[in-house]
Amino acid sequence: MNITVKQISSLEKVRRSDKGEYPVCQSRYALPGERICYQLYIHTDDQAVVHASVRSELNGAVRLYRVRDVMMDAPVVIPTAMEDYITQEPGLMPDVLIPLEEMGHKLYVDKVPCALWVRVDIPRDIRPGSYEVTLCLEFRRPGGAYVDSVRKTMELKVIPAVMPEQRLIYTRWLYLDCIATAHHVEVFSEAHWYLIERYIRAAADLGINMLMVPVHTPPLDTEVGTARPCVQLVDVEKTESGYRFGFARFHRFIGLCKKYGIRYFEIAHMFTQWGAGATPNIMVTENGKTGYGFGWHAASDDPRYVEFLQQYIPAIVRELEKAGIADQTYFHVSDEPNVNDELLYRKAADLIRPLTVSCRSFDTLSQVDFYEKGLVETPVTLISSIHKFLEKPVKDQWVYYCCGPNEVYPNCFMAMPSYRVRILGFLLYRYNIKGFLHWGFNFYNAIRSLYPIDPYLTTSSDGAFPSGDPLIVYPAHNGVYTSIRGEVTFEAVQDMNICIALEKLIGREQVERIIDQAAGKPLRFDDYPRSSEYILKLRETLLDRIAQQIGRDNES
Numbered sequence: 001m002n003i004t005v006k007q008i009s010s011l012e013k014v015r016r017s018d019k020g021e022y023p024v025c026q027s028r029y030a031l032p033g034e035r036i037c038y039q040l041y042i043h044t045d046d047q048a049v050v051h052a053s054v055r056s057e058l059n060g061a062v063r064l065y066r067v068r069d070v071m072m073d074a075p076v077v078i079p080t081a082m083e084d085y086i087t088q089e090p091g092l093m094p095d096v097l098i099p100l101e102e103m104g105h106k107l108y109v110d111k112v113p114c115a116l117w118v119r120v121d122i123p124r125d126i127r128p129g130s131y132e133v134t135l136c137l138e139f140r141r142p143g144g145a146y147v148d149s150v151r152k153t154m155e156l157k158v159i160p161a162v163m164p165e166q167r168l169i170y171t172r173w174l175y176l177d178c179i180a181t182a183h184h185v186e187v188f189s190e191a192h193w194y195l196i197e198r199y200i201r202a203a204a205d206l207g208i209n210m211l212m213v214p215v216h217t218p219p220l221d222t223e224v225g226t227a228r229p230c231v232q233l234v235d236v237e238k239t240e241s242g243y244r245f246g247f248a249r250f251h252r253f254i255g256l257c258k259k260y261g262i263r264y265f266e267i268a269h270m271f272t273q274w275g276a277g278a279t280p281n282i283m284v285t286e287n288g289k290t291g292y293g294f295g296w297h298a299a300s301d302d303p304r305y306v307e308f309l310q311q312y313i314p315a316i317v318r319e320l321e322k323a324g325i326a327d328q329t330y331f332h333v334s335d336e337p338n339v340n341d342e343l344l345y346r347k348a349a350d351l352i353r354p355l356t357v358s359c360r361s362f363d364t365l366s367q368v369d370f371y372e373k374g375l376v377e378t379p380v381t382l383i384s385s386i387h388k389f390l391e392k393p394v395k396d397q398w399v400y401y402c403c404g405p406n407e408v409y410p411n412c413f414m415a416m417p418s419y420r421v422r423i424l425g426f427l428l429y430r431y432n433i434k435g436f437l438h439w440g441f442n443f444y445n446a447i448r449s450l451y452p453i454d455p456y457l458t459t460s461s462d463g464a465f466p467s468g469d470p471l472i473v474y475p476a477h478n479g480v481y482t483s484i485r486g487e488v489t490f491e492a493v494q495d496m497n498i499c500i501a502l503e504k505l506i507g508r509e510q511v512e513r514i515i516d517q518a519a520g521k522p523l524r525f526d527d528y529p530r531s532s533e534y535i536l537k538l539r540e541t542l543l544d545r546i547a548q549q550i551g552r553d554n555e556s
Contacts, residue, residue: 002045003139005150010037010488011418011532013086013094014067014115023533027155029543031501033124033163034494037487039067040116040135040152042109048147050107051138052100057131058120058156064135065097065117066107067484070474072467074460075415080406084530085415093414093467095459095483096474119487120156128160159547164501168428168493169264169398169435171210172472174199176231177217178444181452182475187229188249195478196253201260202473202480203441207493210264210435211257213329215250215316218268219280220335220439223448225296227281234316238286238293243308245315254323265325266362267316269332270309271300275341276334276348279305300348313355326358330378336364337375346375353377364400364437368392380437383409386525390431399428399525400437403465408526412438414459414468418488419532425492426538429499430515430523442480443470495535498542505549514541 008014008022020041030036042050054062069092076088086093097117100107107116120133133154139147177187179199185191203211212218215234222228233253235246257265272278278300284293298305313331320326333352337345353361362378366385370376371394380398381389384405389397401411410424428436444455447464455474459467472486503511516522518538519529528534 001048001139001147003048003148003150004041004043005137005152006041007152007154008039008041009532009536010039010117010484010491011422011535012039012041012115013418013484014039014041014113015086015094016069016092016112018113020113025154027157029540029547030122030156030158031161031163031498031543031546032122032126032128032158034122034498035490036120036122036154036156037491038118038154040118040137041113042107042116042137043113044109044139045111047110047142048108048139049142050109051140052105052107052116053136053138054133055136056133058122058133061121061123062133063119063121064100064105065119066100066103067094067115067117068096068098069093070095070414070455070459071457072414072460073458074463074465074467075413076406077460077464077466078404078406083407084417084420086417087415095414095468095485096456097482097484097487099481117484117487118154120154122156122158124162126158128158131156131158159543160550161501161546163494164497164504166207166209166493166497167500168433168496169210170208170493171212171264171266171435172203172208172438172441173212173218173220173443174203174441175218175443176214177229178442178452179475180229180231182442182444182455183478187231193252195480197256197259198479199442199473200256200262202482204260204262206472206482206486207490208441209262210266210330211262212266212268213250213253214268216268216280216282219272219278220269221273221443221445221447221449222281223450226449227292227295228445228449230281230283232283234312236282236284236293236312238284243311243315245312247315247319250319251323254325263328265320265329267329267331267359269335270313270352271334271348272296273335275337276300276344277341300344306351309351310355313352317356317358321358330360330362331356333361333363333376336366337370338365339367339369342370342373342375345370349375362398364402378434380435383411383525386431396434397431398435398437399433400439402439403469406466410525412468412472412485412489413466414485415466417532418484419530419535421485421488422492422495422532422535423528424489425495426499426515426535427523427525427528428492429496430512431525440465440470440472442473442475444475445470495539498539498546502542502546502549505546505553511542514538514545
């Protein structure tokens, strides 16, 4: 049996048709508290069962995952240039990461290339020095006969510094209804709460430190006149004297978020998407009967809804203050407004802001006019519009991408090479971006939530969005699996943190100069080196500079 095993970076996507022509990776600099990821490319010319084990001083910090393919049914939705795409043909693409212990620490290979994902979570209290992580692969025939063994070693050079605390606020929208539907459990049953906790833990593990709080079912991706499964955390009762609210589920959700280190919160939008034309689907109990007191049937400026918000929002704010998170919470008005929505949006924003003075507010948008007119406190700007906003004196600038852009800019579509995800970290640092938002953590529905989908068979919401856009995690048996794109985005966040670590030693101006010099020009969201090599070399340069600077400081 011919066996090929190569140690390669996390930025490669090993496909079944690949010939293994990847640069070999044998050593890495690392910070205490950093997560290091890389892969083993494995190819045999016959069927084999591969038994994998780890030998290392860091054995307890090493996790192994089988990289599995999923269906990339819509690589692109809008025809685009081939530049910066692996392919635009539908087919299988590696993305899901399955913990190897679930497979009995075995890989089953069958004449096509596959990959083993290696993740090392370096302890924050580790002593500086060189540490080896050796992967031992034992190849056997399907019947059990021994064939051969291969060992591959990664040297991790841990430098005398510590990964700084994450400065970026990072959110991806978690959909509680999609969890219930995908796992076939009743909303807010104990089985559902168990899974909600697993998804929150998975989000935090990927560096997500802000989550949306569905005080009512978020009015997102919902067909006009329809309702998604109700996942409203706040009980609402209408009485003769006004509204009464119950927050038991709300505090249970917040408690789970805090348990896993979620520090920031965003409240579900108070008006419908794309223009604030209607009210969210909000369940209200009145005279013992529960139904949608508000929804598509109620205009956003309906006096009954205005009266409701004047009681609802202050009640939410009081509970946020009780939980000690009011100053870490952002309110939404309406998602992605445009110039045609200005009057309705202004009226909605003017209603909400006086009621949320102890919190913040933000919304996604692409038109700078909305910010300049004072309509949005904190702009979450579409990445293809970001340089227009950067010309303005915007405080706490955020950025997002979704559904597009298809060309040039960073994004997380499955058909794109991983460097288009990973470059984001250096760009966020270079332009001092406060936060990053993406709409699709676990959107397991077709467009407008018309029906649920199987994310293993369609990663595009059934052809509505480029594959990968709606999700970065996958439902597992009684849990959740992460993905290559989720881990690589986390690596991008770490790149930003590494820049911050060096900034503390030599100043921001010098760090920006290093980034631009490595690129050969000023780094821009629409103009950056199109290669993994730039990212990997720049990361090593920054870490080497940290080590050198600490050495000089210690000598003096």
